[in-house]
Amino acid sequence: MLPEWISLDCAAPSETHRQAALARQAQLTKPLGALGRLEDVAVELAALQATETPGADRVPVVLFAGDHGIARQGISAYPPEVTVQMLHNFAGGGAAISVLARSLGCPLEVVDAGTLADARVPGVVVDKPCRGTRDFSVERALTPAEVAFACEAGGRAVARQADHAPQLMIFGEMGIGNTTSAAAIAAALLTCAPADIVGSGTGLDAAGRTRKAGIIGDALARHGLVSPTPVAEILAAVGGLEIIAMAGAIIAAAQRRWPVLVDGFIVSVAALVAIRLNPSCRPWLLFSHRSAERGHAIVLDALGARPLIDLDLRLGEASGAATALPIVRLACALHGGMATFAEAAVSGRES
Numbered sequence: 001m002l003p004e005w006i007s008l009d010c011a012a013p014s015e016t017h018r019q020a021a022l023a024r025q026a027q028l029t030k031p032l033g034a035l036g037r038l039e040d041v042a043v044e045l046a047a048l049q050a051t052e053t054p055g056a057d058r059v060p061v062v063l064f065a066g067d068h069g070i071a072r073q074g075i076s077a078y079p080p081e082v083t084v085q086m087l088h089n090f091a092g093g094g095a096a097i098s099v100l101a102r103s104l105g106c107p108l109e110v111v112d113a114g115t116l117a118d119a120r121v122p123g124v125v126v127d128k129p130c131r132g133t134r135d136f137s138v139e140r141a142l143t144p145a146e147v148a149f150a151c152e153a154g155g156r157a158v159a160r161q162a163d164h165a166p167q168l169m170i171f172g173e174m175g176i177g178n179t180t181s182a183a184a185i186a187a188a189l190l191t192c193a194p195a196d197i198v199g200s201g202t203g204l205d206a207a208g209r210t211r212k213a214g215i216i217g218d219a220l221a222r223h224g225l226v227s228p229t230p231v232a233e234i235l236a237a238v239g240g241l242e243i244i245a246m247a248g249a250i251i252a253a254a255q256r257r258w259p260v261l262v263d264g265f266i267v268s269v270a271a272l273v274a275i276r277l278n279p280s281c282r283p284w285l286l287f288s289h290r291s292a293e294r295g296h297a298i299v300l301d302a303l304g305a306r307p308l309i310d311l312d313l314r315l316g317e318a319s320g321a322a323t324a325l326p327i328v329r330l331a332c333a334l335h336g337g338m339a340t341f342a343e344a345a346v347s348g349r350e351s
């Protein structure tokens with residue numbers, strides 16, 4: 001059973017503030033629409049933050065890590081021990097997201113949501129029901145209680161961010177094998193062929209991708225996921241603890257009226273899970289980037305999402321969302337800082 005709060009409604013964005021932001025955009029000293037999607041982002045954030053002056057200065061990043069039993073099947077280009085080794089790297093400030101968060105002035109919290117680590121890594125919050133999932137090619141990855149625990153861990157991580165008074169949240173992940181779990185979840189939710197959604201992850205070649213798709217296809221058949229199945233059952237069968245924690249976190253953030261800047265393939269699959277569990281969280285999601293991971297385009301299409309940037313990133317760790325954040329910040333700065341035609345005594349559009 002998933003926690004009851006998961007299905008509590010998220011508020012609707014403020015229509016009043018959206019209209020006011022649209023009216024302001026029409027008054028700023030530029031041809032109407034000339035700042036393209038920067039205008040859309042500012043208007044959307046004004047509606048979500050219910051303010052005339054949207055901002056993205058206070059943006060905590062929470063990174064969830066988890067290990068995957070399926071990694072024993074050789075579906076990643078890197079060995080499973082990398083997940084725990086990377087926990088030390090996050091804590092030591094040397095990972096890509098460590099550098100990005102530092103450069104952007106974003107607080108970074110790393111949560112061990114289910115890695116194989118048997119001791120606490122200093123600087124990492126431990127909130128896990130078990131050490132890694134089971135190998136879903138032979139058994140269900142998680143029990144219903146472990147799925148529920150991971151959802152709650154996502155909610156708890158969001159609650160811990162309240163002191164930062166977030167204007168926007170970024171969630172990220174780390175877990176060797178998690179593109180396989182994410183692809184399996186997406187294939188089950190979207191009832192699409194694994195071969196269409198499976199990508200290279202950390203760098204599989206074509207033969208590796210075919211093998212990965214075969215393992216996912218067999219698992220979907222074994223667990224009875226080839227026809228529409230309740231989300232909680234899909235998560236127990238092929239889920240990952242960090243993916244489930246992110247789905248819970250996305251819903252919890254939206255319930256607190258904190259918009260979420262969604263990262264790449266894996267976080268987008270968590271967003272898909274969140275929306276299936278609670279459709280009212282959909283308006284709170286902004287999409288940052290299009291990952292080079294093959295399945296991301298399919299998931300984005302299914303969500304009707306148009307991300308801001310496409311830089312061929314395929315890292316995860318919230319790196320795409322962090323990289324897009326300066327664009328969001330600039331959109332807000334333009335919205336709040338540009339002069340109106342009246343203020344600058346510039347003639348408006350000929351009718």
Ligand SMILES: Cc1cc2ncn([C@H]3O[C@H](COP(=O)(O)O)[C@@H](O)[C@H]3O)c2cc1C
Binds near residue numbers: 177178200201315
């Ligand atoms: C050193 C290293 C750092 C990473 N940071 C994120 N990922 C990314 O790659 C993994 C998913 O790919 P796959 O499913 O192929 O294992 C996840 O940990 C994801 O966050 C990394 C991967 C590696 C090797």
Ligand SMILES: O=C(O)c1cccnc1
Binds near residue numbers: 266293
């Ligand atoms: O897009 C992602 O999130 C991604 C892609 C490849 C590997 N890890 C993450």
